[in-house]
Amino acid sequence: MTRYDGDRADGERTFAALPPVRGRGSVRTWWGRAWLAALEGTALDAGQLKAGRGLARAGAVGAVSVRPGRITAVVRDRDGTAHRADVLLQELSGEQWDRFLAMAVERAGHVAALLDREMPTHLVEDAELAGVELLPGLGDLEPECDCGAWDHCGHTAALCYQVARLLDRDPFVLLLMRGRGERALLDALQARGDASAGPAVRPEGVDAAEAYAAGDILPSLPDVPALPTEPGIPPSLDTETAPGAGIDPRALEFLAGRTAAQAHRMLAEALGEGHGPRPGEP
Numbered sequence: 001m002t003r004y005d006g007d008r009a010d011g012e013r014t015f016a017a018l019p020p021v022r023g024r025g026s027v028r029t030w031w032g033r034a035w036l037a038a039l040e041g042t043a044l045d046a047g048q049l050k051a052g053r054g055l056a057r058a059g060a061v062g063a064v065s066v067r068p069g070r071i072t073a074v075v076r077d078r079d080g081t082a083h084r085a086d087v088l089l090q091e092l093s094g095e096q097w098d099r100f101l102a103m104a105v106e107r108a109g110h111v112a113a114l115l116d117r118e119m120p121t122h123l124v125e126d127a128e129l130a131g132v133e134l135l136p137g138l139g140d141l142e143p144e145c146d147c148g149a150w151d152h153c154g155h156t157a158a159l160c161y162q163v164a165r166l167l168d169r170d171p172f173v174l175l176l177m178r179g180r181g182e183r184a185l186l187d188a189l190q191a192r193g194d195a196s197a198g199p200a201v202r203p204e205g206v207d208a209a210e211a212y213a214a215g216d217i218l219p220s221l222p223d224v225p226a227l228p229t230e231p232g233i234p235p236s237l238d239t240e241t242a243p244g245a246g247i248d249p250r251a252l253e254f255l256a257g258r259t260a261a262q263a264h265r266m267l268a269e270a271l272g273e274g275h276g277p278r279p280g281e282p
Contacts, residue, residue: 011067011068011176011180011181011184012065012066012067013065013066013067013173013176013181014063014064014065014066015063015064015065015066015166015173016063017059017061017062017063017064018059018061018162018165018166019059020057020058020059021056021057021059021165022057026056026057026161026164026165027161027164027165027168028168029119029167029168030121031119031124031135031167031171031174032164032165032167032168033164034135035135035136035160035163035164035167035174036160036161036164038135038136038137038138038140038141039141039152039157039160039161041138042138042139042141042152043151043152043157044151044152045151045152048149048151048152048153048154048157049152049157051154051157051158052152052153052154052155052156052157052158052159052160052161053157053158053161054154055075055076055077055078055154055155055157055158056157056158056159056161056162056165057161058078060075060076060077060078060158061073061074061075061158061159061161061162062074062075062076064159064162064163064166066163066166066173066176066177067176067177068091068176068177068178068179068180069088069089069090069091069177069179070086070087070088070089070177071086071087071089071159071163071177072084072085072086072159073085073159073162075154075155075158075159077154083145083146083147083155084145084146085143085144085145085146085153085155085156085158085159086143086144086145086156086159087141087142087143087144087156087159087160087163088141088142088143088144089136089140089141089142089177089178090140091177091178091179092132092178092179092180096131096132097132097179097180097188099130099131099132100127100130100132101188101189101192102130102192103126103127103129103130103132104189105189105192105193107123107126110122110123110126111186111189114171114172114175117169117170117171117172118171119134119171119174134174134175134178135174141160143156144156172185224271227267227268227271228264230264231257231260231261231263231264232260232264233257233260234253234256234257234259234260235256236253237249237252237253
């Protein structure tokens with residue numbers, strides 16, 4: 001589970017630095033790869049992307065601060081020099097959020113998926129139909145770095161690669177960048193759901209307490225089945241499999257037969273006339 005150091009009232013979350021990772025498959029989800037496609041399809045210098053990918057895999061990206069419209073981290077070069085890297089992403093407008101919330105309230109499965117830390121393709125597609133772009137497109141990730149580069153440098157690229165790993169674990173990170181944190185988003189959905197439900201209406205039917213008090217409403221119990229003429233025959237333990245150590249099959253069959261006879265006797269007494277008023281045996 002993604003670990004983070006805080007979740008402030010103003011919507012900022014700070015995620016602890018992720019450990020180094022080996023191999024090329026560090027980003028697994030389709031939305032994490034879509035985030036990287038927005039980076040890799042825009043950056044002009046493939047060498048800077050390669051350098052950033054190497055820094056991210058080496059664990060050179062410090063704690064990542066995520067807030068509406070911006071992500072920030074300190075990235076260290078291989079010689080230890082620290083640089084502050086920022087990547088900006090346009091926030092959704094109030095009108096866009098209204099359309100997204102209206103769409104999500106109508107489709108409860110979308111909210112359930114987000115709470116499971118999933119971002120299904122149909123959620124993104126439905127948002128697009130509502131005029132809301134959740135995932136960044138080409139040119140949407142705007143870099144800022146104190147190293148002075150005007151395009152994506154190795155530091156901002158490393159930050160983007162690291163954030164893709166965070167998105168893998170929690171798609172609410174993307175929604176926070178777009179302007180709404182998880183708590184604020186769920187509260188807004190709850191408020192819209194309550195408003196759309198209208199005033200409370202007494203459900204049709206009979207209250208359980210009323211049904212219990214009015215016995216004539218309940219259906220009658222089925223007739224008592226007839227008492228068997230004799231006890232049942234327990235299954236035979238004479239099988240091809242040898243019994244375990246210390247087990248006597250004949251003794252077990254005898255005990256099972258006695259138990260069946262005792263159960264038949266008790267059932268006959270329970271079904272006999274006047275059994276109800278009589279006290280049970282201690």
